[in-house]
Amino acid sequence: MTAKTFDLIVVGAGPGGYVAAIRGAQLGLNVAIVEREHMGGICLNWGCIPTKALLRSSEVFHLMQRAKEFGLSASKIDYDLDAVVKRSRGVANQLSGGISHLMKKNKIAVFMGEATLPAKGKVSVKGEKGTDELTAKNIVLATGARARELPGLEADGKLVWTYKHALNPPHMPKKLLVIGSGAIGIEFASFYNTLGADTTVVEVMDRVLPVEDAEISGFAKKQFVKQGMKIMEKAMVKKLDRAKGKVTAHIEVNGKVEKQEFDTVISAVGIVGNVENLGLEALGVKLDRTHVTVDEYCRTGVDGLFAIGDIAGAPWLAHKASHEGVMVAELIAGKKPHAVRPESIAGCTYCHPQVASVGYTEAKAKELGYEIKVGRFPFIGNGKAIALGEPEGMVKTVFDAKTGELLGAHMVGAEVTELIQGYVVGRQLETTEEDLMQTVFPHPTLSEMMHESVLDAYGQVIHM
Numbered sequence: 001m002t003a004k005t006f007d008l009i010v011v012g013a014g015p016g017g018y019v020a021a022i023r024g025a026q027l028g029l030n031v032a033i034v035e036r037e038h039m040g041g042i043c044l045n046w047g048c049i050p051t052k053a054l055l056r057s058s059e060v061f062h063l064m065q066r067a068k069e070f071g072l073s074a075s076k077i078d079y080d081l082d083a084v085v086k087r088s089r090g091v092a093n094q095l096s097g098g099i100s101h102l103m104k105k106n107k108i109a110v111f112m113g114e115a116t117l118p119a120k121g122k123v124s125v126k127g128e129k130g131t132d133e134l135t136a137k138n139i140v141l142a143t144g145a146r147a148r149e150l151p152g153l154e155a156d157g158k159l160v161w162t163y164k165h166a167l168n169p170p171h172m173p174k175k176l177l178v179i180g181s182g183a184i185g186i187e188f189a190s191f192y193n194t195l196g197a198d199t200t201v202v203e204v205m206d207r208v209l210p211v212e213d214a215e216i217s218g219f220a221k222k223q224f225v226k227q228g229m230k231i232m233e234k235a236m237v238k239k240l241d242r243a244k245g246k247v248t249a250h251i252e253v254n255g256k257v258e259k260q261e262f263d264t265v266i267s268a269v270g271i272v273g274n275v276e277n278l279g280l281e282a283l284g285v286k287l288d289r290t291h292v293t294v295d296e297y298c299r300t301g302v303d304g305l306f307a308i309g310d311i312a313g314a315p316w317l318a319h320k321a322s323h324e325g326v327m328v329a330e331l332i333a334g335k336k337p338h339a340v341r342p343e344s345i346a347g348c349t350y351c352h353p354q355v356a357s358v359g360y361t362e363a364k365a366k367e368l369g370y371e372i373k374v375g376r377f378p379f380i381g382n383g384k385a386i387a388l389g390e391p392e393g394m395v396k397t398v399f400d401a402k403t404g405e406l407l408g409a410h411m412v413g414a415e416v417t418e419l420i421q422g423y424v425v426g427r428q429l430e431t432t433e434e435d436l437m438q439t440v441f442p443h444p445t446l447s448e449m450m451h452e453s454v455l456d457a458y459g460q461v462i463h464m
Helices: 017-026 041-046 048-065 081-105 163-167 183-194 214-226 318-332 362-367 383-388 416-428 433-438 448-457
Strands: 002-011 031-035 109-112 114-119 122-127 130-141 145-147 175-179 198-202 230-232 235-243 246-253 256-262 264-267 271-273 305-307 347-349 354-359 372-378 394-400 406-413
Touching: 002 017, 002 318, 017 031, 017 081, 017 318, 031 130, 041 048, 041 081, 041 163, 048 081, 048 163, 048 183, 109 122, 130 318, 163 183, 163 264, 175 183, 175 256, 183 198, 183 214, 183 264, 183 347, 198 235, 214 230, 214 354, 214 362, 214 394, 214 406, 246 264, 347 416, 354 416, 362 372, 362 394, 362 406, 372 448, 394 416, 394 448, 406 416, 416 448, 433 448
Parallel strands: 002 031, 002 130, 031 109, 130 305, 175 198, 175 264, 198 230
Antiparallel strands: 114 122, 122 130, 145 271, 235 246, 246 256, 347 354, 354 406, 372 394, 394 406
């Protein structure tokens, strides 16, 4: 057993934790980080990065099938699922190794093992070679979250999968059921559907992608159905009967239960914060449905103890976690950082077509009492979109009619996960409609639709 003292200890090396550790080290703090499994956390190893690698393979496969549209010739188009997965794992492993390098570069002490907080300012790390007792005035919890499992729908890794199984599948699904149409569910549905799986998505809410603007969700649904997906809304999987090579799902719709058979089920019904066995309750940390209650600066109410990322509540996004990590490290180092504003954090879903948004939906803006102006522009009116062969999509903007403040922006279509950052910057800079109207957008680009949507909100649209 060794005792070590630091200025800052970070528990969890995901996109929130490792960033907090690096920023703390940059500011001159003596930093330690504790990780029980993989540097980079779920996002890098089993989430954001490997899923995007898989989706890129399915995107290329889809484009190859469309070769004739572009004046090209391609025959015997096929895929090797094992090779697709191998590439995805290789990308994740490469980046995980990069995080380890950054820890060394920034002189951050790394402890691999299970962490507990036996007392205020103390972290006990049980590793393969024994237990390390660490002490610090400031501790940041960045332990992340895991897939929620509902009773009767538990994963077994063979017939019923979580996202981890879906990233390293034991077989290619022929008839697939995806339970949940949030970002995780709809991305896997998009990937496997593109590769040929007969895919059904069941969503308990009244629409797919329920956190998105209703108009965008409706547009996306039409595209999914056009691609062959079956979408069941306001539906619930009550139970799964498992047999050799098949699963019978009992799906309740409109008060009636129907049975459907599948060979594979992916459960994507939300996440649960990793708060167990840390000793939080004894320290006086308040929990709300498996997530730590924090203020706008991620303070837990226990002196010197912070919580960031998925463990600290919605939105459950890697970039939110990273920004919170920077903010908390700067706060600890005596700086005066701005608090993170959840309503100005973009959400991105990498299905086909992509979906991205920031700020308030049209319905939310109205609910909050704003008098609004709404602009829309379709991809079919954009030269670059047509040239790319991606004419299906829409950009929607929501403004405060009184002040011209950009309240929200919502997109569906090709590369919108890259485009959305323009509106994110606009909200951060408190840009008005006049600023956006006077901005010159390059031609020909997809970004011109962002301009046209703003113009449309004020009756000045040019190309529609």
